[in-house]
Amino acid sequence: GNSVTQMExxxxxxxxxxxxxxxxxxxxxxxxxxxxxxxxxEGLQLLLKATKADDKGSNxxxxxxxxxxTTSFHLEKGSVQVSDSAVYFCALKYNQGGKLIFGQGTExxxxx
Amino acid sequence: DTAVSQTPKYLVTQMGNDKSxxxxxxxxxxxxxxYKQDSKKFLKIMFSYNNKELIINETxxxxxxxxxxxxxxxxxxxNSLELGDSAVYFCASRQQETQYFGPGTRLLVL
Numbered sequence: 001g002n003s004v005t006q007m008e009x010x011x012x013x014x015x016x017x018x019x020x021x022x023x024x025x026x027x028x029x030x031x032x033x034x035x036x037x038x039x040x041x042e043g044l045q046l047l048l049k050a051t052k053a054d055d056k057g058s059n060x061x062x063x064x065x066x067x068x069x070t071t072s073f074h075l076e077k078g079s080v081q082v083s084d085s086a087v088y089f090c091a092l093k094y095n096q097g098g099k100l101i102f103g104q105g106t107e108x109x110x111x112x
Numbered sequence: 113d114t115a116v117s118q119t120p121k122y123l124v125t126q127m128g129n130d131k132s133x134x135x136x137x138x139x140x141x142x143x144x145x146x147y148k149q150d151s152k153k154f155l156k157i158m159f160s161y162n163n164k165e166l167i168i169n170e171t172x173x174x175x176x177x178x179x180x181x182x183x184x185x186x187x188x189x190x191n192s193l194e195l196g197d198s199a200v201y202f203c204a205s206r207q208q209e210t211q212y213f214g215p216g217t218r219l220l221v222l
Binding site: 032034043044045087089100101102104105107 | 114116152153154155156157160168202209210211212213214215216
């Protein structure tokens with residue numbers, strides 16, 4: 001079936017460190033891929049997306065590239081800030097109905 | 113000007129009670145969702161409505177009944193609450209590829 005797997009957290013980094021959160025997926029066809037972010041006590045917000053192979057989504061210094069050959073959509077940021085501390089969810093959408101399948105979330109904690 | 117709002121924000125209740133959570137979106141979207149997030153942050157879709165019609169109904173106990181009086185509202189009624197229902201429930205609406213989430217309702221069943 002369709003599924004999303006993320007690296008386990010929590011991930012703890014110092015400010016200005018490089019961030020990678022791994023995400024791989026299993027899906028039939030060609031899903032769209034997303035990263036959502038959940039700040040403490042809030043709902044999820046779309047961070048970035050990619051709708052086809054080799055697309056790169058980017059926002060707020062975060063990037064992820066849709067890699068069909070490795071079925072991956074890893075999230076990266078060159079220099080994290082304390083304000084990036086949140087839970088990050090990788091997700092896929094595999095049909096027109098808009099149903100999102102989420103990974104288990106990766107908690108990121110950035111220390112000053 | 114809140115996009116997706118939910119009430120109440122917190123809900124503490126006894127096992128066996130019946131409760132409702134309300135959701136409203138002022139974005140003009142046709143499609144709305146309910147998600148459940150457990151204590152480990154795992155997020156799973158429960159229901160989806162498109163223009164007041166149910167289009168997704170995941171494997172959810174029939175104690176949970178969504179109701180959509182109009183396309184801007186999607187409420188969730190839960191009968192005979194159980195301890196395992198304790199979670200954060202998120203409402204969302206969708207425009208094209210993007211889903212917009214409400215702030216969540218934190219339900220605690222004692």
